[in-house]
Each structure stands twice: as C-alpha cells, then as structure tokens.
Amino acid sequence: MNTAVAVADAPAVSRTADPVVTGIGVAAPNGLGTAAWWTAVLRGESGIRPVGRFDASGYPAKLAGEVPGFVDAEHVSSRLLPQTDRVTRLSLAAAKEALDDAGADPAQLPDYAAGVVTANSFGGFDFGQQELQALWSKGGQHVSAYQSFAWFYAVNSGQISIRHGLRGASGVIVSEQAGGLDAMAHARRQLRKGARLVVTGGLDSALCPWGWAAYLAGGGLTERDDPARAYLPFDEDASGHVAGEGGALLVLESAEEARRRGARVYGRLAGHAATFDADGTSRLGAAAELALADAGVRPDEVDVVFADAAGERGADRTEAAAIAALFGPHGVPVTAPKSMTGRLAAGGASLDVAAALLALRDQVVPPTTGTSAPAADCPLDLVTGAARPAGDRPLRTALVLARGHGGFNSAVVVRGADA
Known part of the structure; x- marks a missing residue:
C-alpha cells in the first residue's frame, strides 16, 4: 500500500465530526497542574532527578521523573485513600482539573451521554507491592480486599466515572506509550456514535521496587547519574531513557456540544x-x-x-x-x-x-x-x-x-x- 500517495492525494473533507478539546488536566514530573507544567516546559525546566520514592542506590538505574508536590489527601477523600493506588489518585486529580478547565458539568447532560476512556500500562503497582508484602510477611488474612480492583488497569476509568457520574460508554486501553493516543482515538469513536463528552488520555505510576524491577527487565533505561545528561533523544551520546510517572487527561466533546454551551476550544x-x-x-x-x-x-x-x-x-x-x-x-x-x-x-x-x-x-x-x-x-x-x-x-x-x-x-x- 502506497500510503504516501494516499496522503498526498487526500481530498478535502468536512471536519464537522472532529471532536474538540475543551479541557486539560496534567500531573507531570516538572509541574503539577497544566499552568505550572506548561510554564516549566517553555522554560526548559526538567523534572528528572534521583529517585525519591524508594532507595534506588542498589539498582543500576537511579533517576526518575516523579510528580512534585502531590499530597494525596488534598485530591482524594479519606474514604478512597485506602482503596486506591497512586496512579488512580493522580488520575482523579487530572480528571477534575480537565473538567473544571472545560467548565463542563456532566450532570447537565442526558443519561449515558458522557464517558471516560483512559490508558494505563502498569495498573496499581505500588498498591500491589504493598499487598504482596503483607501476604508473604503476615498471611493472606492481612491482604486488603481492595486489592481485587486497586491493581487493575481499568480502575482509573472506573473511579473517574464514579466521581463525576460519567455513565456512558467507557473503557481502558493497554498499549504502553502508544496508549494515550489510542485512548483518544477510542474516545473519538464514541463521540462519533453520539456521545457528547468523553474524558480521555493516560497516566501511569510504577515508581516502586516492584515497578522498577519491571522497568529494568524491559530494558532501555539509562544508567547515568547526571539528570542533565541522562535522557538525550536523537543525540549521538544517547544511552537510553528515564522512566517517569504522570500524564494528562483531556475533555473531548462533540463540536456541536461545545458550541451549544459556548465552550473555549483548544x-x-x-x-x-x-x-x-x-x-x-x-x-x-x-x-x-x-x-x-x-x-x-x-x-x-x-x-x-x-x-x-x-x-x-x-x-x-x-x-x-x-x-x-x-x-x-x-x-x-x-x-x-x-x-x-x-x-x-x-x-x-x-x-x-x-x-x-x-x-x-x-x-x-x-x-x-x-x-x-x-x-x-x-x-x-x-x-x-x-x-x-x-x-x-x-x-x-x-x-x-x-x-x-x-x-x-x-x-x-x-x-x-x-x-
């Protein structure tokens, strides 16, 4: 298939079916919240530093991108804290920021008109590690009942849906780094089928010893200790990447819905x-x-x-x-x-x-x-x-x-x- 010809000869098409982005929520290693992160990005400020979540001194890779200043209790209720992994808490914070940024109230939409499609690669690794430690050191009776879902890839979509009443078609995509884009494509399909609003994107967090073992087994991590010279895309001196946590969630809406409520469109x-x-x-x-x-x-x-x-x-x-x-x-x-x-x-x-x-x-x-x-x-x-x-x-x-x-x-x- 000569796809290059298909691109060059692509006819003019109506884009009225394209979904629009009306809200952005971010949790990133160089900024918590969209404004802080974007300011850091434009200044070229890095969030890569020595691992602080656990003692990484015994591992060959010692650098990571950790979301700064995230206080779990400020974003998640005391009832949810024992039920959730860090990645779910980050996801809940990003979803709220995105919906607030969009000025969208899902409760004002018809039933089943709003959904959530997220991407995730690790699930609740940190939560799972804690429960495995409890299992082997204390016995099965000490494993939390919440382990049944807190580790699961789909839990972020589920918790966002519950918090914001997003009862329409939803899901989760697992395709590692490609997942955030694939989730948006799935959200676009739901909007073209009649949904009015979908929260979509991806976040991950697996910065714990168990997650670090998986990263090392997967290969590709740099073993350099200097944050400024560790991750060098397209550089002659490139030696691998640095793992990090976080991501972004977006509010996608049908263009018609965005126009109806006078939403700002990115x-x-x-x-x-x-x-x-x-x-x-x-x-x-x-x-x-x-x-x-x-x-x-x-x-x-x-x-x-x-x-x-x-x-x-x-x-x-x-x-x-x-x-x-x-x-x-x-x-x-x-x-x-x-x-x-x-x-x-x-x-x-x-x-x-x-x-x-x-x-x-x-x-x-x-x-x-x-x-x-x-x-x-x-x-x-x-x-x-x-x-x-x-x-x-x-x-x-x-x-x-x-x-x-x-x-x-x-x-x-x-x-x-x-x-």
Whole structure:
C-alpha cells in the first residue's frame, strides 16, 4: 500500500465530526497542574532527578521523573485513600482539573451521554507491592480486599466515572506509550456514535521496587547519574531513557456540544492511525502517513512534530528516518518535551497532545532539553536549547507520534481551534 500517495492525494473533507478539546488536566514530573507544567516546559525546566520514592542506590538505574508536590489527601477523600493506588489518585486529580478547565458539568447532560476512556500500562503497582508484602510477611488474612480492583488497569476509568457520574460508554486501553493516543482515538469513536463528552488520555505510576524491577527487565533505561545528561533523544551520546510517572487527561466533546454551551476550544483531534510491528519492521512511518490521510492533511501542512523520542540510538534513527521520509530531511520542526519528564508509559503521549494544543494556542514550539544537536544520522530540525516562536508561518497543525513497548505505533493529528 502506497500510503504516501494516499496522503498526498487526500481530498478535502468536512471536519464537522472532529471532536474538540475543551479541557486539560496534567500531573507531570516538572509541574503539577497544566499552568505550572506548561510554564516549566517553555522554560526548559526538567523534572528528572534521583529517585525519591524508594532507595534506588542498589539498582543500576537511579533517576526518575516523579510528580512534585502531590499530597494525596488534598485530591482524594479519606474514604478512597485506602482503596486506591497512586496512579488512580493522580488520575482523579487530572480528571477534575480537565473538567473544571472545560467548565463542563456532566450532570447537565442526558443519561449515558458522557464517558471516560483512559490508558494505563502498569495498573496499581505500588498498591500491589504493598499487598504482596503483607501476604508473604503476615498471611493472606492481612491482604486488603481492595486489592481485587486497586491493581487493575481499568480502575482509573472506573473511579473517574464514579466521581463525576460519567455513565456512558467507557473503557481502558493497554498499549504502553502508544496508549494515550489510542485512548483518544477510542474516545473519538464514541463521540462519533453520539456521545457528547468523553474524558480521555493516560497516566501511569510504577515508581516502586516492584515497578522498577519491571522497568529494568524491559530494558532501555539509562544508567547515568547526571539528570542533565541522562535522557538525550536523537543525540549521538544517547544511552537510553528515564522512566517517569504522570500524564494528562483531556475533555473531548462533540463540536456541536461545545458550541451549544459556548465552550473555549483548544483545538480538534483531526486524525489518528495505529499500526503494529508484527515482524519487527518499524511501521511508525505508516502510522504517521495514515493519520495524516485520516485528517485530510498533506505533509506540507504539518507545522511541528512531537516525537516519540526513545533516547536509544537505533530507535532514534528509525524514528528520524520515518520523519525525514515523510517531510524531507530537516523538513519540519521536531520536538520532544518528554526529555524534561522522562517516558511516562501510557501518560507520555497524552501529555504530548496537551503540549501540542498549547503550542498551537501560544504559537511556540517547546524545546528538547539535554540534547544540544541531533546526531548526523538523525536528519531532523530538532528544537533544542530554548522554545522557538512560530515566526512568519503560524502553527496550525501538529503531528504527535508514540511507540509502545512490544511493537505498538500510534499517531495523532491535532489542529488549532481556528485551523
């Protein structure tokens, strides 16, 4: 299939069915809350630091991106605290911020018109570790009954649904780093079927010894101790990535619903595609091409690419080659703000979508930190050092790329509110 031809020849289509983003909620290693995080991103402030959640001195990898200043009791009731893992508490905080930001009240919608679709990769790892410790040290009678659901991937969707009365079609996606984009695509399908509002995106948190063992077994973590030189996407000196926690949740609404209530719109989710590397051959480029075709957008209309940015030499070369094949060498500004947070599993790509929407709003491309210049075999116009203002060409369209461990690829096209 010549997908490049399909993109180039994509006909003009009506975008009235595109869902719009009206709310953003963020919990990230370099800022809790959208405003704090976005300010840090534009300043190039990193949230990567030595692991503080547990003693990592005996492990080869000792750096992580931990959400700062999150006091669980300020976001979750005392009744819910013993029932929930940290990732669920972060998700509840992000969902509330997103709904408040959107000015949306699901109670004012018809029954079953609002839902929630989240992505998650680990479930409640920290909660599960505590219960395993209780099992082996004290016996089964000391294991919490809440273990039956607190560990589960879908618990974030469930708890958000309960808190906000989101009783429409809902679900959870498990495709690691690609999950945040895949969840948004699923939410888009529900909106096209008649839903009016869906809370969607992804968060992850597995910064505990059990989670760290899984990260190390999965491979790819850098073993460097200097936070400024640890995670270097597309750099000749790249040595792997840093793991982190957090992510973003968005409020997606039908354009009709947003107009009806006079909502402020950040932008619209114009296209999505997913592929899988079943035989080990990268199909990230195909996902990007198909997403553009789905959006009815030509490559020369894309103003910025938010890269997956593995921080591993081989994976970086593969992604750079896919981007260069689609846009030409150095053909489009590319950025990886996750260089300031680490890779957040299911939360990484949804945080990139939030960054893309705010970049289109503020007409500025956030920087990639750490990396001073891309390697010679990564022919990219990588934005490094400082944020880059739009200049003479307005930012109207962004492409967000994500790869999940095991072969998942996903791509989303977002366009500004006026595009």
